Amino acid sequence: MELANIEKLLEKYLNAETTIAEEKTLKSYFLSDNVAPHLQEYQALFGYFSTNKSERYTKTIQLKSRKLNWKWLSVAASVVLLVSVYTGYQSNQQRKAERIYLETQMAFSMLAVNLNKGNDAIAVLQHFEDTKNKIFKQPKKVKK
Amino acid sequence: MKQSEFLKTVMPFKDKVFRVAKRLLVSTEEAEDATQELLFKLWKNKAKLKQYNSVEAFAMTMTKNYCFDRLKSKQASNLKLVHSNYEEKDTPLQRKIELNDSVSLVHKLIENLPEQQKLIIQLRDVEEYEFDEIAKMLSLKPTAVRVTLSRARKTIREQLTKQHNYGIS
Numbered sequence: 001m002e003l004a005n006i007e008k009l010l011e012k013y014l015n016a017e018t019t020i021a022e023e024k025t026l027k028s029y030f031l032s033d034n035v036a037p038h039l040q041e042y043q044a045l046f047g048y049f050s051t052n053k054s055e056r057y058t059k060t061i062q063l064k065s066r067k068l069n070w071k072w073l074s075v076a077a078s079v080v081l082l083v084s085v086y087t088g089y090q091s092n093q094q095r096k097a098e099r100i101y102l103e104t105q106m107a108f109s110m111l112a113v114n115l116n117k118g119n120d121a122i123a124v125l126q127h128f129e130d131t132k133n134k135i136f137k138q139p140k141k142v143k144k
Numbered sequence: 145m146k147q148s149e150f151l152k153t154v155m156p157f158k159d160k161v162f163r164v165a166k167r168l169l170v171s172t173e174e175a176e177d178a179t180q181e182l183l184f185k186l187w188k189n190k191a192k193l194k195q196y197n198s199v200e201a202f203a204m205t206m207t208k209n210y211c212f213d214r215l216k217s218k219q220a221s222n223l224k225l226v227h228s229n230y231e232e233k234d235t236p237l238q239r240k241i242e243l244n245d246s247v248s249l250v251h252k253l254i255e256n257l258p259e260q261q262k263l264i265i266q267l268r269d270v271e272e273y274e275f276d277e278i279a280k281m282l283s284l285k286p287t288a289v290r291v292t293l294s295r296a297r298k299t300i301r302e303q304l305t306k307q308h309n310y311g312i313s
Binding site: 013014015016017020023024040041042044045047048049052053055056057059061062063 | 147150151154158159161162163166176179180183184187249250251254268269270271272274289290291293294297298300301304305307308
């Protein structure tokens, strides 16, 4: 392809007036080895376009939903949440019951201690009674 | 539509979807995710595919919308895209012309263009769609596509000439 023609095409190219076919002509010209020196900066441009075109999507296409997993994950999460709330509630109840039991036990033991104090006092009283009996005779009882 | 039939319709343009997504999203991983997501969306809507006279054009429109959405959410969450994972694929062609440096320079120049120009450059100069097709994909007028494309091409040319003349890199 003669140089004048290429230059004309380039002008049209910059004004975005070239057709696909004309652009292909330009591409093949700039990918060839004999590019005019004053046009060499275009070589990079067209070289880049064709390099870029050879880039491929190499991953395999997945058509199975990945969102389904999320759905199941949320179901599992809610189940775990329910179970943990339930067991937490249960253990909380048990702890509460144990605390109440301990408190009652403590109250009972306090009651018992205080009752024993009363018993001791009564024992002292008994002692007093015995001594009194020793000193004062009780005629009625003796007579009987 | 059976799975094999679907794959047969999708196969010819899956690379195009990937390349367009990569042009807009920059990172390869993002582009792969986008491609996967899009193909899956198409598969889910397989019943409606017959309504469109060109599934490919429809897929391109979807790609554009999806990528723009992604970019918007990226900007909203203040995440900046980086292109550190960009690597030129080693093709025989590239070795032949041995223009590695200036080729990746072109990549950078395109990257700096506004989104719309990037997209149109990709669709026209790499994927070689007709103006009418591009206009339909982007719901623009063909003249608007031409104007945008011309602007993008001129910007790239200007930058390239500058680099070429002064050897700045």
